[in-house]
Amino acid sequence: MAKILIIEDDLTFSQLLEGFLKKHGHQPFIVHDVKNSFKILAQDTFDLLLVDYRLPDGTGLEVLSHIREKGFNYPVVIMTSFNDVRTAVKSIQLGAIDYITKPVNPDELLMIIGGALEKKTESGKKATVEHADFIKGKSTTADKLYAHIDLVAPTDMSVIIQGESGTGKEYAARTLHAQSKRSAKPFVAIDCGALSRDLAASELFGHVKGAFTGAVNDKKGQFEAAEGGTLFLDEVGNLSYEVQVKLLRALQERVIQPVGSTKKIAVNVRIITATNDDLLNSIQNGEFREDLYHRLNEFKILLPALRDRGKDLELFIDHFIRLSNEELDRNVQHLSAPVKDLLLNYDWPGNLRELKNVIKRMVLLTPADTAGLESLPDEMILAIKQAPKPTGSDLKAINESNEKTLIIETLIKVKYNKSKAAKLLNIDRKTLYSKMERYEIE
């Protein structure tokens, strides 16, 4: 049983969720806005948070930031409408463990809750790379990527891994470590996006008893935990200026100083960092130190977005189907033509993470051996079908675009029942068919 805090302003939906979670043995609590979530978080502890992205007095990202500031270590799942997926992907950078798109599918929700609770109980992250779960890809982009990894892995150079969210930066960092001379020593991953500003220095460098309120004992930092091995700093752009200064010193002098201590401790740690932008804007704005940047950037590895990986996309689709079949005890062997078409044409803003989630959901919802369109999120279908809106004053083009969108939305609403769709649209079936043909709606 898990104590789950639901932060959701839709009353009906939150009650539905509450009932559903209770039925599955969990203990849910509901609040409807950001303000009250802060109150309850100050009073009680939870195993998991389900947070709506759009709330009446803010967004789920504010809840995430608050949790980080307060140093809570709760897994957070963001619930979002499909149209907000791009923004919700950001929530992952701020420390959310996953996101789920609305309308929420109950089986998918249980699967995500199970996964989130499992991750919570994992003691530390595993240092090894489980090869069966990962593939490299066969495109020229992939060849270049792994040539760079092979080249720099055995050295002690600091590496910056740059790529959009979900492109596999952490996996690349683990591979670098596994192929280095440090592989027998620890790989310690820290998500700087999830570190509270106040506690970041203590987390990295440790502290001595009495260094600040709450420091009741001496504590070793992650630098010492990674001694001899590799420290992976994910979302390094989120470190505060003060911590950046300390980090630079650790890199230059190879010593650290725990918070509140005058003692210097020698460290031997290789630093790998990850970022989703090139940090140059942050340097220009004075948010990231240029000297630190050069120190970290002895070598840069660029991870391509999934949409730029050409044929690899198909390999990843097959790979994730295989993994999900095993995990969920399913036997999906084929994709219907429209499903394949959709998966190959979608632009995957959440990259490998989004693909993995979509495929897992698809496999979960496919008891037979062929996955059909109904196993993909409706809104994904809509995102693909929506042609770019015509601009300017071409009234005919604008009307046609609106008409097409309305027809697709209605078809989705009635689960592709054309008689119902025609009725709702107030046209006869024949007219609907001819419009569908004209607008190439399958």
Ligand SMILES: Nc1ncnc2c1ncn2[C@@H]1O[C@H](COP(=O)(O)OP(=O)(O)OP(=O)(O)O)[C@@H](O)[C@H]1O
């Ligand atoms: N080469 C790969 N083969 C199979 N799965 C992969 C591969 N690379 C990444 N993944 C999967 O994709 C998901 C995202 O990977 P990862 O966490 O490494 O991305 P990231 O770029 O670090 O994300 P973020 O920017 O959000 O921190 C994970 O579930 C991971 O297991």
